Structures are given as C-alpha cells and as structure tokens.
Amino acid sequence: MSSSHEQKPSINSVLDLLAQQFIVISGGKTKEGYSIITFPDTANFVDLTDDGYEKLVSYITSVPSLQEADLGFVIIIDRRNDKWSSVRCVLLRLAEFFPGLIHIVYVLRPNGFLQKAISEVSNKFFKEEFKFKVLVCTVVEELHDYVDATELTIELGGTLPYFHQHWIQQRMALENYSNETNSVSSMLNEFTERLANDSVDLPNTKEQSADLLCRHAVEYNKLKKCFAEAVKKGETLLCDFKQDTDTYHGTIPSTVTNVTALERLLVQMEETEKVFDDFWEQFSGRLKQCHSLRAFEESFNIVQCSLNEHLQIISEMTDVGDSVERVKTLLDELAAFQKSCEEKIKLSEDLLYSGGQLLTSKRFIVLESIQPKCDEVQRLTQTLNDRLEKRLQTLNKSCELQARIQKASEWCAKGVMLLGSEPADKCISAEQSLTELEEFMSSAHHLKVESPREFYSLFEDTITPETKPIVTQVLQRLDDVTTMCDKRLASLKRLINKPRPILSVNPEPAIPIHLANNITKISNGVDECDLAIQNDENIVTKTKHVLTELLYTERQYTAELGSILRGYKDQMEFSDMKNLIPSGLKGKNEVLFGNLESIHSFHNQFFLPALESSSSIESVAVCFTENREKLLQLYTYYCVNLTRSEELREAVGEDNLFFKACQEKIGHRLPLGAYLLLPMQRITKYQLLLKELLHNEKNQNCVTKLQKALDCMLLVLNNVNDNMHQIGITGFHGDWNDLGGLLLQGSFSVWVENKKDLLKELRLKPMRRQIFLYQQGLLLCKKVSKDNKPMYHYKKYLRMCNIGLTETVKGDLCKFEVWLEGRQEVYTIQASNLQQKQQWVSEIKRVLLEQLAELKGEKIKQYISTFGKHVNLRQTNSIDGQNETGSNRNRRPLSHHETTDDDSSDYSLTDDESLDGTIKHKADSYISLADYNALRPTDATLKRGDKVDLLKAGSSSWWYVKVHGSKTEGWVPAAHLEISGRKSSHSSQSVCSHGSASTE
Incomplete structure (x- = not known):
C-alpha cells in the first residue's frame, strides 16, 4: 500500500466517491458480529480508478470501531443487472487491496441469459482463484439463508433502514x-x-x-x-x-x-x-x-535577623543595679523589652506553623530545606526565652539582695544607736536595757543571714565585682554589731543576776496515746476465664479465604505467564523488533524460556480449569495428587534450565534494547529476570496453601486427601531442589543414566581410611564433601565456588554393589561408615544431626537390601520390616526451605534441619575446608522495586520500597543484603533492586505486578 493511503482519508477527499455509492456500509452485521460492506448494483464501478478505490475502501473500513474492524468484514457484491466481468473486476480489486479481514464474499450473480450460461464456469474459477471464500447466490432469497434479512437494506430484499445522503451528512x-x-x-x-x-x-x-x-x-x-x-x-x-x-x-x-x-x-x-x-x-x-x-x-530571614538582634540586646543587659530603686527600674525596662520579644516570638511560632504545614502537605517540590530552618528558629526562640527567664531571675535576686543589704544596714544602725546609750547603773534600768537588747537581737531573724557562706551561696549569681565589697562590708558590720550585742547581753545578765530559790515542780502524768491498727483486708478473687475456642463458622470462613486465594493467584499466575510469552517470546519470533535482538540471543528461545510455554499450556488448559470446576476440598486435593507427575516433570526441567537462562541473560545483558522495548511495551515494572522466577515461587506457594487448608480442616476424609496432596507437593519441591544441586557437578565423565535416580544429597564431614595409606594416622582433619546418593552409587564431590556460584567438583564414585554399611560408630551418634570389600577403604561420614544420619542410613540400607533381593531373585520385605518403619526418603526442605509440621510425620519428607547447609550452599562456604571464604562487597544502598517472598531459608523477604544495604554480591542475579531498620539479612534477586536515589522509570506505575510478579 502506498504511503498516501497509510492514514485514514478524510470524508472530503472521498465525498464525490461516496455520493456515487460505489461501496456502502449500512451498519448491518452478520450473526457472528461481522460488519457488512455492500457493493451496490451500479454499472459505473468500472469507472472507479484504483486510487479512488483504495481511498474509498480505506474510508469505509474505518467507519466501524477498532474492535469491530478487528473482527473482520463480510462483503456482498450485487451484480444482478451486470456481467460476470464486473464481478471479476470487484473480486480482483478486493484481492489486490482490502485493509481488513474478509471472512466471506457473497455474490448475487448476473441474471442475464448469457450470464447464466457461464455461471458454472465462472463460479468454479472464482473459488479457485481467490484466497477468501466466495459464495455465489442465484437469488436474493438464497442470500437470506446466510445473512438475516433484518441486517440487509431494501435493495437486497431486507428491512434495514439506510439513507445514504443522511449518513454522509452525519459523517x-x-x-x-x-x-x-x-x-x-x-x-x-x-x-x-x-x-x-x-x-x-x-x-x-x-x-x-x-x-x-x-x-x-x-x-x-x-x-x-x-x-x-x-x-x-x-x-x-x-x-x-x-x-x-x-x-x-x-x-x-x-x-x-x-x-x-x-x-x-x-x-x-x-x-x-x-x-x-x-x-x-x-x-x-x-x-x-x-x-x-x-x-x-x-519570613525566616526576617525572623532570624530579628531574633539575633534581640539576643544581642539581652546579652548586653548586664547591669544588676546597686539599690532597690535601680533594680526596679531595670525590671521595668526588662518588662518592656520582654513585650517586644513576645511579638517576635509570635512571628517565629507562626513561621514554625507554616513550615510544619508545608512539611505535612502533599509534596510537589523538594522541601528538605524547611526542617533545618524550623530547627534554627526553634533554637533561637528557645535561647531568647531562656535568656529572658534568666535575666528576670537575676534581677529578682538582685532586688532581694539590695533589700537585704538595706535592711541589714538599718538594723546595724539601730544596734549601734542602742549600744551607744548610757550604761545601766541601776538594776531597774539594767533589766530594761536587757529586755530592749534581747528584743533587738530577736529582730535579726528577718535578715535571714545565718552565716556569710550561706549568704554568698544564695546570691552567688547576683553578686557582681561592683557589689561584692558592699556585701562584704555589710556582713562584716553585722558580725561586729552582733558580737557587741552579745557582750552587752552578758554584761547586763551578770549585773542583774541574783540567786533565786529553786521551785519544786511536779511533772504531770503523761497522757497515753492509743493508735488504731484495725486494717480491713479485702480479697478480690479474680475469675479466670478460658479463651473461647474458634467456632466452626470461623474455620469455614478461613477455608473459603484460602480457596479464594488459591483460585485468584492461579488465574493471576497463568495470566502472567501468558504475558511473558506474548511480550517476549512471541516478539522474538514474529515481531518487527527482531533487529533489536542481541546476536547472542538469536535462536536461543528454548534456553531463555525453557519449557515455560508448556507450563503455561498445562495450567491454562488443564490445572486451572480443574481447580475452577472443583466443588469441594477433596476435589481440590485430588487436582494436586493426580497431576503430581506432570508438575514434577514440568517444574524440574524448568528450574534446572533456569541457571542456563540466567547465564544467557547475563551474557546479553538485562538492559539490552530488546528486553527494554518488550518490558515497556507490555508495561512490566520489573525486568524479565524477575518474572522468570514466577514458576519457582508458584510451585512453592502450593504447599503453603495446602498446609493452611489442612490446618483448618476437621473432616478426617478431607484431612487424609489434603495430607496426600501436601506430600505430593513436597515431593515435587524436593526433587526440584535436589536436581538443582545436581546440575552443579563438574568433572564426572561417567554415564549419568548408569547412576539411576537421585535419592538424596547433602553436605557431610568425611574421613577416609585406606589400608595402603601409610599416612592415615596423620589425617585427623575431616574433608567437607557434598554426597549424592543415587540408586546405583554414591558420588562424593568437593564444593567449590565459581563466579560466586556453588559448584561440586567430582572426587569419588562408589558403586552400591561394592560397598558395605556400618550404621553406628563408637563415640559419635551422628557418624556412620561405608566401606569397600574387606574394608580396604573406609569412609567415615559425619552428619550434621542425628535425624539426617538416620535418614541416610535407612535409605542406603533400603537400596542395598533391594539389590540383594534382585540378586537372590526373591522378596525380602519381611527382612526389611525387622529394621522398623523408616522415614520417607525425601527431604521436605525445598526451594522455600520451610519447616514441615502436621500429622503423619513418619510418612513425610526429610525436615528442614537436614538440608539447611545444602539449601544455603548457594551462598555459604566457598571451599570445603574453609569456614569463611565469602567475598565482601562495598555496602551500597538500594531500594526494592517490588515485593519478594523468600524462596529459601537464606533468602530475605522484601516489601516494595524497603531500603537495603548490599553486603555481598553473588552472581549478577543474586545479592546478599541487609534490610534497613531490622536485623533481616539474606539473598534476593538483583533484578528486584535499584540504587537508592535513582528515579525509576517504573515508579509511577501502579501496580500491581511483583505486585504482579509476587503476588503469590
């Protein structure tokens, strides 16, 4: 199509063509909802140029809405009064250019005698020549068999009202x-x-x-x-x-x-x-x-300047006065200044209020400068208030000091005057003088001066260098007057002292005091009430919530997988963005996505419909048990391939143009790597939901089926986990098929004793080995680190048919031995705990006894039963590393404790003999882009917006972080993190995806 027709033509450009009714869209639709376009029976269609035809048909097809146009069109060609050549002309133009999908073309054939004669040949010719379906109708009534007459205009024998000129005017x-x-x-x-x-x-x-x-x-x-x-x-x-x-x-x-x-x-x-x-x-x-x-x-600048000026003024107020009158004058001046300060303090309070309003309002701009300014104004205001208060206290004390000095001076003057009167020479005048002097001495208590030290201590902050000599002089004068008065008192007492008879005084009897000790003790018993047990209605409600969550998250999960396939995989195969695909990514769809398409098909076509059609909890449990093998097959392959996918994405870069373009096109907040973790999260989520259902269920039949479903999911998780460890084995050149199925794997301390080894006495230090138990042998590997990823370097292979087992080793309950014939080589293996040791011993014993039964050609179940019931051979610790609880523990997989070291091996020791080989990384601050639920015990759970510090960098896909404000540390996908402070291009989108990506 030429560039002139790439855009929809305007009605003015095709107005003349529309008026001639070469093509009409009447608004009628077929039963399927396809819009009907009619080529009326006009003899002048051959006069329509190709350019005019393209413009006209482009306009006509743009009339319906985009949704209707995407459904396609049905064409009706009315040539009852024309020739077959005219029919052919229309069909050829339709085949050459039509901007839409044609479902079928109905042709009302010419009615002329000669035209009828050639109809059979022409009809066959049309059907073979054109890609779209052509159906020739002899009469209008035959057309009505395919298209309802109510959707056809009167010209075609229908009842649909259509007024062409009126339609043009509206358009x-x-x-x-x-x-x-x-x-x-x-x-x-x-x-x-x-x-x-x-x-x-x-x-x-x-x-x-x-x-x-x-x-x-x-x-x-x-x-x-x-x-x-x-x-x-x-x-x-x-x-x-x-x-x-x-x-x-x-x-x-x-x-x-x-x-x-x-x-x-x-x-x-x-x-x-x-x-x-x-x-x-x-x-x-x-x-x-x-x-x-x-x-x-x-306002801040004004208030700050004003407060500083007032602080300067009050700092210069050092005069404390030298008399009571002067101090009162200073107090009046301080009151006037304080009133002026109150106005400035009021302005500062208003400023603080407006600053607080700005800080609490919705922020459109950066407001970080407000808080320091508010703090500064508050500091200045508080300082001014403190200095005003201190100045007031100082002046009040100074006023008190001056009042005391004044009273003391007056008292001393009165005492000197009293002492300066004529000496008493008569007894009567001596007694009168003694009385006056005692009264004078008793009046000294209002001076409140016990000693000079106490006086100085009381007015320490008030006494200045200028007032200190006056205070010292007054205190000295008080001391002198007091001393002279004491001497005069003693002299007067000796003068008038005469012997007097001693009167006998009989003491009155003491009045006894009775105390009432009646204390009433009240014992208030506290009735203890037991908590009410949750009723059945609450249990039913909880169960419904879990089932609702299961269905909702399953639909969401399925939709997310579909969006990944459409947004990335399909774009790699059919999109016009192929030129953006990195060369290292071309032709590697299967490596990048693994069997994600198969997982999506299974969930979309089978598993989700099965859950939706389930009418009871039992039927939900059956969905999991019946699909166990399929889930095991699909998710084991996917999780094992995920490592290859990560390496491929690292090689081409997560930020390449193709990934970025796809991410923006489908509106994902997180890069592709984060969404490729969804299957791992989903297969982990199932067992958590089943546990909740099992916890709330009381019906024994339901409990049995739910427990069976839970065991199935834990088995799937265990197999996925073990196989992910297995892919890290390097250096083994044997045939993997000869090993049989992987039964167990774990980390152990191993001592090797060889009769031919003369230095065996010197080998006291154990070796750390990752041991893989297969149906046909034991594989001993050394754990090494490559690019911060766990790898297992092959060291030794022991065929099961050549080994013996010693279940207990003296001195350590966690040790057992496997040895070759004649104990030529003895491998002492120490488990991390007794439970792990018992599981491995039981599993090795089971394999050996089965091989023995095969050799003898007979069943030895009765012999196996003598060893008691053994625990199931599978581990419960899966990708998420959750501890398993619940009934029937002896039938369930291995608990979390046996595989803690292994599950954390992705990030733990880098060498078997080293306890601290971790490479530290510079602590940078990052922000979580979306929620992330921990998949393993060593992972950290994050919420969107959490701030974290990077402690260790594993591969580019996994980082070890510490969450701000908590003690939480662990591994998280690097794709979920962004450097703190960087403006994310996804920050404005709401989400929901880990919001999507982690909404499990």
Whole structure:
C-alpha cells in the first residue's frame, strides 16, 4: 500500500466517491458480529480508478470501531443487472487491496441469459482463484439463508433502514467535530509541554512564582472554556443524531455507528480533560508550594535577623543595679523589652506553623530545606526565652539582695544607736536595757543571714565585682554589731543576776496515746476465664479465604505467564523488533524460556480449569495428587534450565534494547529476570496453601486427601531442589543414566581410611564433601565456588554393589561408615544431626537390601520390616526451605534441619575446608522495586520500597543484603533492586505486578 493511503482519508477527499455509492456500509452485521460492506448494483464501478478505490475502501473500513474492524468484514457484491466481468473486476480489486479481514464474499450473480450460461464456469474459477471464500447466490432469497434479512437494506430484499445522503451528512458533521476536538487537544498538548518546560527551574522569589502562576492560570481558564464549548457542541451533535433516529421511528444501524463514534469522542474528551486537570493540579500545586516556600524563606530571614538582634540586646543587659530603686527600674525596662520579644516570638511560632504545614502537605517540590530552618528558629526562640527567664531571675535576686543589704544596714544602725546609750547603773534600768537588747537581737531573724557562706551561696549569681565589697562590708558590720550585742547581753545578765530559790515542780502524768491498727483486708478473687475456642463458622470462613486465594493467584499466575510469552517470546519470533535482538540471543528461545510455554499450556488448559470446576476440598486435593507427575516433570526441567537462562541473560545483558522495548511495551515494572522466577515461587506457594487448608480442616476424609496432596507437593519441591544441586557437578565423565535416580544429597564431614595409606594416622582433619546418593552409587564431590556460584567438583564414585554399611560408630551418634570389600577403604561420614544420619542410613540400607533381593531373585520385605518403619526418603526442605509440621510425620519428607547447609550452599562456604571464604562487597544502598517472598531459608523477604544495604554480591542475579531498620539479612534477586536515589522509570506505575510478579 502506498504511503498516501497509510492514514485514514478524510470524508472530503472521498465525498464525490461516496455520493456515487460505489461501496456502502449500512451498519448491518452478520450473526457472528461481522460488519457488512455492500457493493451496490451500479454499472459505473468500472469507472472507479484504483486510487479512488483504495481511498474509498480505506474510508469505509474505518467507519466501524477498532474492535469491530478487528473482527473482520463480510462483503456482498450485487451484480444482478451486470456481467460476470464486473464481478471479476470487484473480486480482483478486493484481492489486490482490502485493509481488513474478509471472512466471506457473497455474490448475487448476473441474471442475464448469457450470464447464466457461464455461471458454472465462472463460479468454479472464482473459488479457485481467490484466497477468501466466495459464495455465489442465484437469488436474493438464497442470500437470506446466510445473512438475516433484518441486517440487509431494501435493495437486497431486507428491512434495514439506510439513507445514504443522511449518513454522509452525519459523517461530515462527525468528522468536523473530530477535527475540532483534535485542535483542542493540540492546544492542550502545546500548553502542557510549555508548562512542563517552565517548571524545570523554580522561581527564586515569591513575587515571581505568584506572577507565573497568575499568567498560566489565565491561559488555563481560557483552555477550559474552549474545552467546555467543544464538549457542549459534541453533546448537541449527539442529541441531533439521536433525534434523527427518533424521526425515522426506529433504530438506524448506520446512525447508531455514528452515535457510538461520537460518544467515543466525548469519552476521550472527558479523559483528556481529566488528564489536563491532573496536570494543572500538579503544576499549580508546584507553583503554589514554591510560592509558600519562598514566603517561608523570606519570613525566616526576617525572623532570624530579628531574633539575633534581640539576643544581642539581652546579652548586653548586664547591669544588676546597686539599690532597690535601680533594680526596679531595670525590671521595668526588662518588662518592656520582654513585650517586644513576645511579638517576635509570635512571628517565629507562626513561621514554625507554616513550615510544619508545608512539611505535612502533599509534596510537589523538594522541601528538605524547611526542617533545618524550623530547627534554627526553634533554637533561637528557645535561647531568647531562656535568656529572658534568666535575666528576670537575676534581677529578682538582685532586688532581694539590695533589700537585704538595706535592711541589714538599718538594723546595724539601730544596734549601734542602742549600744551607744548610757550604761545601766541601776538594776531597774539594767533589766530594761536587757529586755530592749534581747528584743533587738530577736529582730535579726528577718535578715535571714545565718552565716556569710550561706549568704554568698544564695546570691552567688547576683553578686557582681561592683557589689561584692558592699556585701562584704555589710556582713562584716553585722558580725561586729552582733558580737557587741552579745557582750552587752552578758554584761547586763551578770549585773542583774541574783540567786533565786529553786521551785519544786511536779511533772504531770503523761497522757497515753492509743493508735488504731484495725486494717480491713479485702480479697478480690479474680475469675479466670478460658479463651473461647474458634467456632466452626470461623474455620469455614478461613477455608473459603484460602480457596479464594488459591483460585485468584492461579488465574493471576497463568495470566502472567501468558504475558511473558506474548511480550517476549512471541516478539522474538514474529515481531518487527527482531533487529533489536542481541546476536547472542538469536535462536536461543528454548534456553531463555525453557519449557515455560508448556507450563503455561498445562495450567491454562488443564490445572486451572480443574481447580475452577472443583466443588469441594477433596476435589481440590485430588487436582494436586493426580497431576503430581506432570508438575514434577514440568517444574524440574524448568528450574534446572533456569541457571542456563540466567547465564544467557547475563551474557546479553538485562538492559539490552530488546528486553527494554518488550518490558515497556507490555508495561512490566520489573525486568524479565524477575518474572522468570514466577514458576519457582508458584510451585512453592502450593504447599503453603495446602498446609493452611489442612490446618483448618476437621473432616478426617478431607484431612487424609489434603495430607496426600501436601506430600505430593513436597515431593515435587524436593526433587526440584535436589536436581538443582545436581546440575552443579563438574568433572564426572561417567554415564549419568548408569547412576539411576537421585535419592538424596547433602553436605557431610568425611574421613577416609585406606589400608595402603601409610599416612592415615596423620589425617585427623575431616574433608567437607557434598554426597549424592543415587540408586546405583554414591558420588562424593568437593564444593567449590565459581563466579560466586556453588559448584561440586567430582572426587569419588562408589558403586552400591561394592560397598558395605556400618550404621553406628563408637563415640559419635551422628557418624556412620561405608566401606569397600574387606574394608580396604573406609569412609567415615559425619552428619550434621542425628535425624539426617538416620535418614541416610535407612535409605542406603533400603537400596542395598533391594539389590540383594534382585540378586537372590526373591522378596525380602519381611527382612526389611525387622529394621522398623523408616522415614520417607525425601527431604521436605525445598526451594522455600520451610519447616514441615502436621500429622503423619513418619510418612513425610526429610525436615528442614537436614538440608539447611545444602539449601544455603548457594551462598555459604566457598571451599570445603574453609569456614569463611565469602567475598565482601562495598555496602551500597538500594531500594526494592517490588515485593519478594523468600524462596529459601537464606533468602530475605522484601516489601516494595524497603531500603537495603548490599553486603555481598553473588552472581549478577543474586545479592546478599541487609534490610534497613531490622536485623533481616539474606539473598534476593538483583533484578528486584535499584540504587537508592535513582528515579525509576517504573515508579509511577501502579501496580500491581511483583505486585504482579509476587503476588503469590
């Protein structure tokens, strides 16, 4: 198709062609919902040029909505009054150019005598020549067998109302309105782009921000007015369209199509207006907040300067006064200054309030500078208040000091005057003098001066270098006057002292005091109430919630897998983005995605429908037990291949253009690596949901089936986990098929004793070995680290048919021995705990006895039973590393404790003999892009937005981190993390995906 027809032509460009009714779309549809396009029986179709035909058919096919156009079209060619050559002309043009899907072409054949004669030949020719289906109808009634007559116009024997000129008028009005809305939208876009550029740099003053906001607000209001007028015009046009339908007393499909298109335009206008209003709210909020920030900063500068000035003034107030009158004057001055300070403090409080309002409001700009300024104002205000309070206390003490000095001086003057009176020479005058002197001495208590030291201590902060000599002088004078008064008292007492008879005084009897000790003790018994056991209704509710979660997450999981396949895998095969695919990625779909398509097909076609059709808990449990082998096969292959997929993604880079383009196209928040972890998370989630169902279930039949389903899922997890360890084995050149199935794997301390080894006495240090137990042998490997990934280097292979077993070793219950014939070589193996040792011993014993039975050709079940019931040979520790609980433990897989070391081997020791070989990494701060649920005991669970520190870097796919604000540490996928402070291109999208990606 030429470039001139790539865009939809306007109605004005095809108006003449439409008027001649070469092609008509009447609004009729087939039973399947396909739009009907009619080529009316006009003899002038051959006069239509190819360019005119392409324009006309492009316009006609653009009339239906995109959804209807995507369904396809049905073509009706009416040539009853024409020739077969005309039919052929139309069909050839359809075959050459038609911008849509043609389901079938109905041909009303020519009715001429000669034309009937050649109809058979022409009909056969048409069917063989064209790719689309062609059906020739002899009469109109035959066409009615395929298309309902109510969907056909009167010309085709139908009842569908269609008025061509009226339709053209509506289309012109619709297109004119569409152009007007486009013009308004362009104005909005130009305005928003200009505002976006203006908002890069914020104004530096509040006047500039206010002026800018005012100018843009005027433009905004004008655009809103234009927008409202356009919407009003569209609503008026819509009423006219609907009124035309009422005029013809019935529904006109062609008009309905136009009404739908117009309503769609109005909806687009509404959405555009909402986006525009949101943008204006953001932009105006940014300017308003900038205005508030600049006003705050200006007020801060004023308040800060004022507070500093007042602090300077009060720091210069050092005069404490030298008299009571002077101190009172200073207090009056301080009161006036304090009133002035209160006004400034009020301004500072208002400033702090406005700053707090800004900090708690919705943030449109960076407001980090406000808090330090608020802290500074608060500090200055507090300092001013403290100094005012201290100044007031100082002046009050100074006032008290001066009052005491004044009273002391007056007292001393009175004492000197009293002592300076004539000496008493008569007894009567001596007694009077003694009484006056005692009264004078007793009046000294109001001076409150016990000693000079206490006086100095009381007024330590008030006494200045200027007042200290005065205080010292007054204290000395007090001491002198007191001493002279004491001497005068003693002299007067000796003068008037005469012997007097001693009177006998009989003491009165003491009055006994009775104390009441009656204490009433009240014992309040506390009734202990047992907690009510959860009733059956709550249990049923919990069960329903678990089942709802199972179905919801299964649907979501299936949809996510589909989006990965469509968004990435299909784009690699069929998309026009092939030129973006890195050369290292081409042709490696199976490595990158593994069997993800098979997993999706299984869940979408079988497992999800089975869960949805389940009518009871028993049927849900059966879904898992019946599909155990399929789940085991699918997820084992996928998880084993995941390592190859990670290596491939590391080689081509997670940030290559193709991955980024696909991610943006399908709207994923996280890169591909994060979504490829979904199957691992899902297969882990099943056993957790089954545990919850089992915990809440009371019916014994349901419990049995649920326990069986749970065991199946744990078996799947165990096999997946073991096989993921197995892929790390290197250096083994034997045939893997000869080993048989993998039964157990684990990490052990191993001592080797060889009769031919003369240095065996010196080998006291054990070797750390990763041991893999197969049906046909034991594989001993040494764990090494390559690129921070666990690898197992092959060391020794012991065939099961050549070994013997010693179950117990003296001195250590966790040890057992395997040895070759004649104990030429003895391998002492120490398990991490007794449970792990018992499991391995039981499993090795079982394999040996089965081989013995095969050799003898007889069953030895009775012999096996003498060893008691052995635990199941599988481990319960799977990808998520959860501890298993529940009933029937002896039938369930190995507990978490036996495989803790192995499950964490991805990140633990880098050498068998080393206890600390971890490579440390610079601690950088990162932010979690989405939720991540721990898959193993060594993993850390993250929530979206969590801040973490990078402690160790494994491969580029796994990092060891520490979560801020908690003691949580563990491994997480690197794809879930982004450097703190970097603006993510995905941050504005809401999500839901780990929100999607981890919504299990």
